[in-house]
Amino acid sequence: MSSNDNFYKDFQEKSSGKILVDKLTKEIEANLNNEQFGVDSLAQSVGMSRSNLHRKLNKLLNTSTSRFIREYRLKRALEILKQEDITASEVAYRIGFSSATYFNTSFHKFYGYTPGDVKSRISREIEQSTQQFTNKNEKKLSIDSGSSKTTKSKNKKTVLWVTLLLVIIASALFFFNDISKKEESILGVEKTTHEKSIAVLPFKNLTGKPDLEYVSDGMTDAVISRLTKVSAIGKVIPFTSTLSYKKTKKTIKEIATELNVSTLLQGNLQISGNRIKISLQLIDATTSEHIWSEEYARDWKSDEIFGLQTELVEGIASNMNSVIAKDELADIKKTPTKSKLAYSYYLQGEFQRQKGNELSYLNAISLYEKAITVDSNFVDPYIDMANVWNMGGSVWGFYDEQIAWGNAMALLEKALKIEPTNQRVEEELNTGSFFYDWNFELVEKFYQNILGNSIHDKPSVISLDYPIKTGRPEETLKAIEYYIINDPSNVFYPFFKAEAMFYLGSTDEANEILTQTDPLYKDNWFYLRESTKLYFYLEEYEKSKIQLKKILNQFSDYPPILMWLNAVYAQMDGNSNEVIQYLGELQNEYDKGSSGSPAWFIALYYAHIKDYERTFEWLQKSYDRHEVEMTWLREEPLLAPVRNDPQYKELYEKVGFSSIGLPIKSTSDF
Structure with missing residues (x-):
């Protein structure tokens, strides 16, 4: 390839790169206040896969797609703060940040100062410019010693007026910043709560059998795991965090405030014969009013249980006005195992693992092994048993370290053969x-x-x-x-x-x-x-x-x-x-x-x-x-x-x- 060819190729790449960046910028600007507009949305809007867009931006700008979106929003935030008299919290939501706290942190890391400092920095720039003007005039006054007393008087008055104007501007900005900070502190709690956020409290076991607690906990965890796949729901509290509220006497508002969510889901589970029934209540955390309630019943079979979990998630999302995308629904509908017995062993294993002691770990390993014996293609027991070995050999000190790691690796290698791209x-x-x-x-x-x-x-x-x-x-x-x-x-x-x-x-x-x-x-x-x-x-x-x-x-x-x-x-x-x-x-x-x-x-x-x-x-x-x-x-x-x-x-x-x-x-x- 000749030097001219190389030049033309470089020119084409730079030109197409500029076109792509311009197109991406326009898409982000068009969705600036849409907090749900992220990497997947941007990639889809320009007809590219997520990974392909990441590679393109990394090559062009040495940045990731998520960083590109975030930094564009932060640059627009600075423009807005300079031009308008609004609080940092209001700016955060205008540029698509669901949390004012996260916006403040990101802004400070990017610019080296907080959003609240923008006005004071402008004030200092005005002060510096005014001081330069004053110094220039004072220098002129000292050099022009032959000027008339009238001219000197006029120049001194000019300096005085400029100084007075500076004081007025500085006072106004100080007042504005003080008011802004007070507004942010008042609005912070409400506005940092994501509009579509949920905590699923552990389902109550109403079977009358304490030994079936693993079923109610397992169903709760499964629903939470599937809800996290719905991108339209901005925040879903993990099961490990809601588990602490299993026997709480705290009110709906107290729990919601601690977890910083707008919605709570309560539920209970009953089993009669081979029939399982789950009753749900979706509650507005602000008013404690019931948004929706429903009962679901299915036979205790693996295919029906997973279908039931999907149906629960669809009902919750629908009543939170959150649309589930087609690819998300396909992911939610995935059946990890076709065996009711294997799934039952797995849920019992998870229930034991959560207790985190030597005896419960021993029980968990035995139950995971039973699940794998029943269904050797059920990937979750491999991963969670590997986690037990990893934790038990390191953090807890239950097992010989190298034996624990050897067992964990063997399990993870088997899991990779079943699902080569599993992130866990x-x-x-x-x-x-x-x-x-x-x-x-x-x-x-x-x-x-x-x-x-x-x-x-x-x-x-x-x-x-x-x-x-x-x-x-x-x-x-x-x-x-x-x-x-x-x-x-x-x-x-x-x-x-x-x-x-x-x-x-x-x-x-x-x-x-x-x-x-x-x-x-x-x-x-x-x-x-x-x-x-x-x-x-x-x-x-x-x-x-x-x-x-x-x-x-x-x-x-x-x-x-x-x-x-x-x-x-x-x-x-x-x-x-x-x-x-x-x-x-x-x-x-x-x-x-x-x-x-x-x-x-x-x-x-x-x-x-x-x-x-x-x-x-x-x-x-x-x-x-x-x-x-x-x-x-x-x-x-x-x-x-x-x-x-x-x-x-x-x-x-x-x-x-x-x-x-x-x-x-x-x-x-x-």
Whole structure:
């Protein structure tokens, strides 16, 4: 190909690229205030597939489609704020943001200042221009010393008038900003609630048989999962968050306010013989008035049960004035298994998995295996059993780490053969690859894909935990700000936000977040464990001890992290006998080959008392065992003093942080 041909090809590509960008811009402008207009809508409007449009924009502008839409809206927001006297909340809804909070956050990240600062910045620009004018006139006055007294008087009057005008403008802008902020604070609660948002409360089990609770919970979860596929419904609260309201005495308005939704769905389930009946009530959260109610009855057969779930979703969507697209309906109608028995085993397995303890995990594995035996092509049991192995071998410390990961991988490989594009499989594989294999290169690619496609509707461990451990806590905050809009009661968000703030150096704010959150999750094992550790790093030792006591009083599970905390506080209290006892417990777990990273926590104990020779002895043992807590090596506060030590640097390289270009943190960074 000649140079002329290359030039012509480049010209054509640039020309067609400009035409495409112009067309996309016009489509976004035409749908500017339509909060439902997103990546799929834009791709459809220009006759392209979602993936093809993403590749085109990435090549032309080095950006994703979602970012292109968001940044165009933010640029229009700035224009509106400069031209009109309206609040930031009003601008948010005019440019298609369903949440004023998310708009403020996105605007600040893009421009470096908040929407409320726009007017004050204009004021400063006027002031600077006026000052330049004043200085110019004053300079002219000083140079033109031979001018008449009358001319000097006129110039001085001009300066005075300009200065007075500046004061008036500044006062007006200050008043305007003050009023705007007050309006935003008043309107914020109502306007940040998505117009079409719903929380499905756990269906009540009216069968008279407590052992059928798994059916009512399973049906609730299934309905929620299908509702998330309806793009016209902007926000659907996940089952894990509504589950906490199972036995609540809170009012409709209280629940709706906490979950930040406009609609609530209540239901109950009854079974008579082989017949299942579900009664639903759709309630307006603002007025507590019933919008719609209906009863559905079917035979307890797999095909009819899934048909019933689809019918429920169609009824809910219809009464929320939300149209289900054809492709969405096809997805909703998918039948995961044709076996009633396999589905029943699976629902029982899910019911056990949600309890999150060693016995329930054991029960869940057995039930998932039964579901797979009945229907080997039923993909969900493979994925959720893999999740049990992953969690049980890492977070909980129930199973040998490498055995757990081997079992999880085998299950996920089988799931991939059934559904090669299943996103949940990809997430579980990358989560395990990070914790067990320390495969930073693989996980970094997955993480960057998450960042480039911010439309993921659910968070993953990789989107919250991984950036903190790799020195990017600000990205964890960004993810939380995005996901919390759809799931405000998720237990992970307040904790990870507090943890991110701690690693950003905002210790007071981290402490405040935990203090406000403690009453909400006083019986949640995960939150209690993680807040106990974070309070320790915040040097809020009494608060940490309170959380530790709650765990020990409420739960029988006793992993190495609790032994370590017990040992640390025994040492701080001067109780040497208890120190020996708790270190002995950790040593015993290590000798048995237990998971839960006992060697790591022994190393941290010695780091706490500044015995760094033993610290490295046990860090090496932790590395040799491939313990999952070694993923904290870069950020662990207790290891800050030894980051310059050659032994630390060697471990850092071997674990794999350098493989993605992460330098060792400076000792002064903590």
